[in-house]
Every structure is written in C-alpha cells, then in structure tokens.
Amino acid sequence: xxxxxAPGPTxxxxxxxxxxxxxxxxxxxxxxxxxxxxxxxxxVALLVSAASCATAGVFTKxxxxxxxxxxxADLLSERPGRIRAxxxxxxxxxxxxxxxxxxxxxxxxxxxxxAAGLPPRTALVxxxxxxxxxxxxxxIAEGLRQAAGRLGPEGGSDAARAIMTTDTRPKHCAVRFxxxxxxxxxxxxxxxxxxxHPDMATLLAVLTTDAAGEPATLQPLLRRVADHTFxxxxxxxxxxxxxxxxxxxxxxxxxxxxxxxxxxxxxxxAVEQVARSLALAIVADGxxxxxxxxxxxxxxxxxxxxxxxxRAIARSALVKTAIYGADPNWGRILAAAGxxxxxxxxxxxxxxxxxxxxxLTLAERGATAHPDPARARxxxxxxxxxxxxDLGLGRAEAVVWTCDLTPDYVRINADYxx
Amino acid sequence: xxxxxAPGPTxxxxxxxxxxxxxxxxxxxxxxxxxxxxxxxxxVALLVSAASCATAGVFTKxxxxxxxxxxxADLLSERPGRIRAxxxxxxxxxxxxxxxxxxxxxxxxxxxxxAAGLPPRTALVxxxxxxxxxxxxxxIAEGLRQAAGRLGPEGGSDAARAIMTTDTRPKHCAVRFxxxxxxxxxxxxxxxxxxxHPDMATLLAVLTTDAAGEPATLQPLLRRVADHTFxxxxxxxxxxxxxxxxxxxxxxxxxxxxxxxxxxxxxxxAVEQVARSLALAIVADGxxxxxxxxxxxxxxxxxxxxxxxxRAIARSALVKTAIYGADPNWGRILAAAGxxxxxxxxxxxxxxxxxxxxxLTLAERGATAHPDPARARxxxxxxxxxxxxDLGLGRAEAVVWTCDLTPDYVRINADYxx
Numbered sequence: 001x002x003x004x005x006a007p008g009p010t011x012x013x014x015x016x017x018x019x020x021x022x023x024x025x026x027x028x029x030x031x032x033x034x035x036x037x038x039x040x041x042x043x044v045a046l047l048v049s050a051a052s053c054a055t056a057g058v059f060t061k062x063x064x065x066x067x068x069x070x071x072x073a074d075l076l077s078e079r080p081g082r083i084r085a086x087x088x089x090x091x092x093x094x095x096x097x098x099x100x101x102x103x104x105x106x107x108x109x110x111x112x113x114x115a116a117g118l119p120p121r122t123a124l125v126x127x128x129x130x131x132x133x134x135x136x137x138x139x140i141a142e143g144l145r146q147a148a149g150r151l152g153p154e155g156g157s158d159a160a161r162a163i164m165t166t167d168t169r170p171k172h173c174a175v176r177f178x179x180x181x182x183x184x185x186x187x188x189x190x191x192x193x194x195x196x197h198p199d200m201a202t203l204l205a206v207l208t209t210d211a212a213g214e215p216a217t218l219q220p221l222l223r224r225v226a227d228h229t230f231x232x233x234x235x236x237x238x239x240x241x242x243x244x245x246x247x248x249x250x251x252x253x254x255x256x257x258x259x260x261x262x263x264x265x266x267x268x269x270a271v272e273q274v275a276r277s278l279a280l281a282i283v284a285d286g287x288x289x290x291x292x293x294x295x296x297x298x299x300x301x302x303x304x305x306x307x308x309x310x311r312a313i314a315r316s317a318l319v320k321t322a323i324y325g326a327d328p329n330w331g332r333i334l335a336a337a338g339x340x341x342x343x344x345x346x347x348x349x350x351x352x353x354x355x356x357x358x359x360l361t362l363a364e365r366g367a368t369a370h371p372d373p374a375r376a377r378x379x380x381x382x383x384x385x386x387x388x389x390d391l392g393l394g395r396a397e398a399v400v401w402t403c404d405l406t407p408d409y410v411r412i413n414a415d416y417x418x
Numbered sequence: 419x420x421x422x423x424a425p426g427p428t429x430x431x432x433x434x435x436x437x438x439x440x441x442x443x444x445x446x447x448x449x450x451x452x453x454x455x456x457x458x459x460x461x462v463a464l465l466v467s468a469a470s471c472a473t474a475g476v477f478t479k480x481x482x483x484x485x486x487x488x489x490x491a492d493l494l495s496e497r498p499g500r501i502r503a504x505x506x507x508x509x510x511x512x513x514x515x516x517x518x519x520x521x522x523x524x525x526x527x528x529x530x531x532x533a534a535g536l537p538p539r540t541a542l543v544x545x546x547x548x549x550x551x552x553x554x555x556x557x558i559a560e561g562l563r564q565a566a567g568r569l570g571p572e573g574g575s576d577a578a579r580a581i582m583t584t585d586t587r588p589k590h591c592a593v594r595f596x597x598x599x600x601x602x603x604x605x606x607x608x609x610x611x612x613x614x615h616p617d618m619a620t621l622l623a624v625l626t627t628d629a630a631g632e633p634a635t636l637q638p639l640l641r642r643v644a645d646h647t648f649x650x651x652x653x654x655x656x657x658x659x660x661x662x663x664x665x666x667x668x669x670x671x672x673x674x675x676x677x678x679x680x681x682x683x684x685x686x687x688a689v690e691q692v693a694r695s696l697a698l699a700i701v702a703d704g705x706x707x708x709x710x711x712x713x714x715x716x717x718x719x720x721x722x723x724x725x726x727x728x729r730a731i732a733r734s735a736l737v738k739t740a741i742y743g744a745d746p747n748w749g750r751i752l753a754a755a756g757x758x759x760x761x762x763x764x765x766x767x768x769x770x771x772x773x774x775x776x777x778l779t780l781a782e783r784g785a786t787a788h789p790d791p792a793r794a795r796x797x798x799x800x801x802x803x804x805x806x807x808d809l810g811l812g813r814a815e816a817v818v819w820t821c822d823l824t825p826d827y828v829r830i831n832a833d834y835x836x
C-alpha cells in the first residue's frame with residue numbers, strides 16, 4: 001500500500017491507515033478472479049456507492065480512445081450526478097476493438113449493474129491490459145457477480161490488487177479532515193506501470209469521497225489535481241488509449257465543502273494529496289524502475305513552459321539511463337531541456353541535484369559549476385533524486401516526476417502479449 | 419563501410435566502392451589520435467578542399483546549441499562560398515561550455531587553418547562526445563597537425579573512424595553520375611549512435627561533391643535532403659546540442675548541375691542517396707540496436723502529419739521493446755500513432771507489417787485483422803521490419819526509420835561519462 005505523507009503541525013489532513021477507495025462512508029468494494037490472469041490472481045473489481053454520486057472524469061488525449069473511455073465519457077456527459085458503481089478489469093484493455101468493443105464495454109457496465117442490483121446506466125467501466133484483444137464479457141460478468149458477493153468497506157485494497165498489470169505493488173490510500181459538519185474522507189486506488197506519460201497513461205485511478213459535491217465543481221477540481229499529479233509523471237513517454245481518472249462524491253458524510261471557500265481549499269488539498277500519493281507510487285513502481293526522480297523547473301515564463309521542460313527531461317532516455325547508472329551526466333539533462341521546444345537562454349541556466357541532503361550545483365550559467373565528482377556521484381547513487389533547473393527567465397514553476405530506465409524495463413516489455 | 423544500394427536499370431547513380439568524403443576530386447582527408455580516446459584510436463580528423471567550397475549547413479534545433487554549432491552557423495552566414503576545411507573531434511562535444519567553449523571552437527578552427535596552410539576563417543569545426551567538458555584545444559591542435567600530414571584522397575574512411583563515439587562501425591559512402599561535362603561525385607561520412615532523433619541528433623554528417631554550386635541553391639537542397647534522411651531517423655528520441663550536416667561543393671569536376679533542370683534533379687538524387695545511406699547506417703548502428711525498422715505512413719492529410727505519426731511510432735519505447743522481443747504487439751503501434759497529436763479516425767486505420775516478404779495485415783478499420791499468429795511473429799523476428807500504416811484520410815505520406823530498444827542500449831548509456 002501507499003502511505004500518505006505524515007501531516008505537518010498545521011496540516012488538517014489525517015492519513016487513514018490502509019485506506020483506499022472504500023474508506024469514505026457509503027462506498028464498498030470487492031474483487032474476484034474471472035480467469036483473465038493466468039495465475040489465479042484477482043482480475044475483476046467492483047466499487048459500489050450506497051447513494052448516487054456526483055462524478056468527474058479526465059480521460060486520455062490519445063486519438064485512439066479505448067471503448068471504456070468512450071463509454072464513460074458518454075455516460076458522464078449524460079448523467080454525471082447519477083453514478084453508483086465502477087466495474088474494472090485487468091489483462092484486456094478493450095482498445096482498438098471496433099464497434100464490438102463498445103458493445104462489450106456496455107455489456108460489462110450492464111453486468112455490473114445487474115450484479116449490484118443497480119438501475120441501468122449507473123455503472124462506469126475501466127479496462128487495462130493488452131490492446132486489440134476482444135473483451136471476454138461472459139467471464140467478466142461472472143467475475144463481477146462474484147465481486148458483488150464480496151462487497152465491503154475493506155474491499156478497496158483487493159480492488160487495487162485486481163487492476164494491477166505489470167505493477168508489482170497495489171496502490172491505494174486515503175486521508176480525512178474535520179469540518180464543522182463532521183469528517184470528510186477522500187480515498188483512492190490506481191494502477192500504472194507501463195505506458196506512463198503526462199496526459200494520462202495506462203493509468204487508471206478511482207478517487208472517492210463522502211463529501212457532498214456537484215459535477216460542475218468537481219470536474220474543474222479533478223482537472224487541476226490531475227495536471228499536478230497524474231499528468232506530471234512519466235515512466236516511458238507512451239500515452240495510453242485507456243487512461244482514466246474518476247472522482248466520485250456520494251455525500252454520505254453530510255458535509256458539503258463547497259459551502260465555505262476555506263473548506264473547499266482543504267478538500268482540494270485532500271484530493272490532491274491522495275492523487276499525488278498514488279501518482280508517486282505509480283512512478284516509483286514504473287516498469288523496471290529502481291529510482292524515483294523529481295524534476296523541479298523554476299524561473300520559467302509560464303507554468304506551461306516549466307512543465308514542457310520538465311517533461312522533456314522526464315522522457316529523455318539518456319537522462320533516465322544515466323540516472324540508472326548513477327552517472328552525474330548533467331550535460332544530458334541540459335540537452336534534454338534544450339530539446340523541449342521552449343525558448344531558453346543558456347547563460348541563465350542553473351542546474352542543481354540533491355538526494356536526501358543539500359542541493360549540489362552541477363551547472364551555472366549553462367556551463368559546469370565544477371562540482372566535486374565524488375559528491376555528484378553520491379547524489380546520483382541515491383534511491384530518490386531531486387533535480388532543480390532554474391531557467392532564469394521568470395517566476396513560474398512546475399514539478400514532474402519520473403523513474404530511471406533500466407534493462408528490466410526492456411525485458412518486461414519485450415514480451416508482454418505472449 | 420556503408421554500401422550504397424545497387425543502381426536499377428535506369429538509375430544514373432553509380433556507387434563508388436569504399437567511397438567517402440574524399441572521393442570527389444579536390445578533397446583530401448586525414449585523421450590522428452590526439453589522446454582523447456583512451457584506447458589510442460583515431461579521434462581527430464581533417465577534411466581539406468583544394469579550392470574554396472560553396473557550403474550549406476543544417477544544424478540542431480536544440481535551444482542549447484553547442485559552441486561548434488554557433489561558430490559554424492556564424493561563419494557560414496558570413497562566408498558560405500569560401501570554406502576550405504572541416505576539423506572534427508570525438509569524445510568532447512564542446513557543448514554547455516560557456517564563452518570559453520566558443521573561444522575553444524575558434525581556436526580549433528584556427529589550428530586547422532594553420533595545420534593545412536589555409537587563410538583565416540575558412541575552416542568549420544565539428545565536435546561530438548560528452549557535454550559540459552572543456553575542449554582540450556592544445557591536444558586537438560597537435561592532432562590536427564598530425565592529421566594534416568596524412569591528408570590524402572583515401573583518408574575519408576579514417577576520418578569516418580575518428581568521429582565515432584559509441585558507433586560500432588564507421589559510416590561512409592559515395593556515388594557518381596555522368597554529365598555532359600564529365601562525372602560528378604558525391605561522398606559523405608557520418609556518425610550517430612545515441613541521442614538520435616528527428617531534427618538532428620548527435621549526428622555529424624559531412625557531404626562533399628566536386629560539382630560546382632552556389633550556397634543559395636545548395637542550402638535549400640540540403641534542407642530538403644536532411645528532412646527525408648537525417649531528420650527521418652530516431653534511435654532514442656533525444657535531440658542533441660551538436661547535430662550538424664554540411665554539404666561542401668568545390669567545383670573540381672568542372673560540371674555545374676544547376677545549368678540543367680534534369681541534371682539538378684539527378685544531383686539532388688545523388689546527395690539524397692548518400693545521405694540516406696549514411697542515415698540508415700546510423701539507425702542500424704543505433705546504440706544497442708539489433709533491428710532496423712522502416713515506418714511508412716500513408717493516407718495522411720499532409721506530409722507533416724504523416725511524419726509526426728511516423729516519429730511518434732519511432733520514439734515509442736513500448737513499440738521498440740516489442741520489436742526487440744519479436745512481439746507482434748500491433749496495439750502498441752496504433753496507440754503510439756494515436757499519441758502523435760494528429761487527428762485520426764480509428765475506423766479508417768490499416769496497419770501492415772513485412773520483413774523480406776509480402777505485407778501481412780495486422781489491423782483493419784482500427785481493430786484486429788486476425789493475422790496468423792505464427793506468421794506475425796515470423797515477420798517481427800526478422801532483422802529489418804517494415805511497418806505501413808494507412809491513416810485513410812488523404813494522399814500524403816512520409817517514411818521514418820528507427821531501431822529496436824534493447825537492454826544493451828541501457829547498459830551503454832548507464833555509464834558513458836566515466
């Protein structure tokens with residue numbers, strides 16, 4: 001599981017131990033083995049809310065949207081206040097499957113509604129796995145029936161396990177905070193691993209809350225949060241056909257954070273903290289990854305420019321292999337920044353790196369700062385490496401996370417379908 | 419060496435056996451070991467023309483241009499008709515080296531001019547290697563003196579060897595064709611290997627010809643040729659600070675292809691054939707590469723859109739690892755196309771693949787064409803794999819080349835500086 005950071009002295013957010021998507025009141029989850037994974041592991045999951053949820057969703061920008069993405073976007077545009085369930089499966093992405101794929105997504109949603117005793121058009125669907133393979137709807141329907149029989153407030157971690165593909169660890173967490181009307185809880189599960197890049201990835205994330213909410217306010221909140229979390233991570237630069245993040249608010253806490261500006265801010269912090277924990281867990285568990293890399297870009301003329309520079313560094317195979325090799329090859333980092341398509345002034349660039357300790361300046365005014373080689377290498381040998389590049393052009397900034405590129409990434413992906 | 423393709427029945431271009439940058443009349447080349455490479459291998463090279471050359475150049479689009487790129491672009495804007503020499507070194511890129519780096523590039527050019535007995539401001543410089551390390555100008559000057567003592571019409575292959583970094587094979591070739599005023603020869607050398615991506619890479623290419631020419635007509639010709647060759651290859655998606663392709667025309671053949679439209683066309687074909695041979699040699703010798711992949715994109719609304727789709731496939735780590743693993747995972751290819759940022763209609767997409775033999779249709783109307791799995795795997799097991807994606811939207815097309823992504827790529831790049 002993914003532990004949320006410990007709260008600071010003034011931090012209103014309290015981590016929920018072993019929390020997940022079923023931590024907020026009124027949500028239950030369950031999972032089953034439907035025969036999709038060869039080893040008998042959980043591969044189908046169901047999340048159910050006792051009441052209708054106001055729901056927001058952000059989806060892949062890939063031009064080839066998978067069938068479940070098309071189905072969900074359509075359902076959310078029609079009934080964003082009436083969602084009761086999310087059905088999920090791993091192993092088959094139901095992408096590039098033609099009109100039959102869309103019919104299969106609908107069949108999966110209907111199977112979930114029947115299994116959970118819900119009205120029609122109340123279940124969303126999420127699929128992840130191999131592209132181009134037909135969804136085995138009968139197997140999945142049977143799996144959803146079994147998952148419905150196991151629904152419970154502790155089921156979220158099983159759901160997180162069921163949606164894993166090449167993930168090595170389930171990803172779930174939850175936080176809560178107090179309001180004058182009682183506690184609000186925000187929970188989530190996610191899966192990632194490969195095909196991870198800004199603008200969503202083979203990234204599925206489901207966030208839940210017992211706060212009251214309206215689709216019209218939750219949607220821009222989820223968009224902002226996704227930009228700072230799920231869209232700020234990159235494993236391999238590939239953007240998937242299935243990426244989806246959902247936020248479901250069922251109001252079971254009786255508290256409505258939208259009634260108070262300060263409370264709304266805390267609510268957004270809570271959603272962002274859960275999303276960031278899940279996003280960082282995804283990147284730390286990137287296929288074959290051995291290191292987590294945080295890239296801070298400051299001094300940019302705009303946040304968009306800062307993010308572009310961060311993304312260019314995050315997707316550079318040469319940067320990521322150097323970090324795997326603990327090689328403080330700062331020239332590759334600047335060269336990757338230079339290839340971002342953003343105007344830069346080389347004589348204003350400063351590059352620093354740090355592990356646990358103090359910042360070490362690697363380059364100043366675009367040229368070497370003559371760092372102590374042993375100290376530079378010691379920084380790059382750590383498990384978490386922070387890079388900070390100051391463009392010297394303005395005051396905007398952005399943070400992007402990535403992992404190293406290892407021989408294991410290649411091995412994992414050289415033979416995935418078979 | 420790189421062998422040019424055999425001429426067809428009506429092909430006016432004749433390969434020059436073991437040809438290189440010194441095959442055209444009036445060009446000589448030489449190389450030496452200046453102590454930059456640890457193993458005593460050639461690391462400095464000099465190309466000299468007996469007469470002033472009309473010269474064209476295309477340079478990296480990376481915002482951080484290396485000092486030799488800045489120096490050459492400046493010199494070519496000032497004296498594009500007066501170039502006599504190109505000095506080259508491997509192992510140190512002279513990039514991100516500040517004002518001292520620019521002074522070092524100038525010192526290297528002056529050393530070349532002195533070594534070859536040429537007037538000031540007639541030598542261009544090319545550097546490749548590690549970023550951020552000062553250029554050892556005294557060592558390079560001594561190496562250029564030695565190289566000048568070895569200048570000869572057979573020296574081009576040594577020059578090709580001297581500019582190698584992680585290249586495993588030198589890259590050189592030449593072709594010639596007959597004109598009413600005698601034979602014109604076009605030759606070239608190049609190096610590539612890592613940091614290779616459209617819009618130039620750690621790619622250095624020097625093309626020479628004994629045709630007469632003018633900078634004003636050679637420059638657009640080189641731009642067109644580069645777009646179809648050096649800018650159409652990708653190894654790892656990284657764009658370098660040093661990428662440069664030069665075309666020097668010294669007129670020693672006495673033939674001026676610009677006098678006749680048909681002849682100019684053959685001349686451009688000759689330059690393009692040399693450039694394509696070198697570009698394909700670079701991608702086939704990509705760091706750790708075991709396979710060459712040709713990506714044909716057809717049915718696009720514009721050549722730019724076709725090229726973007728081809729590039730997106732060429733830089734997809736998931737496509738490249740699948741090809742390494744001989745895994746006919748066509749869904750990843752369509753997903754990469756979908757992430758190109760180009761509008762696509764999934765129901766119009768057709769994807770085919772071939773090795774030596776016939777095309778095998780993998781996907782039609784954006785979904786599986788149910789190819790025979792054994793035949794699909796047999797195609798992906800070949801050393802050269804052709805992919806053909808028809809977008810079904812228009813008549814424009816483009817070709818892009820890449821290689822597979824292997825564990826060796828990671829190993830090579832995990833520890834390059836030390």
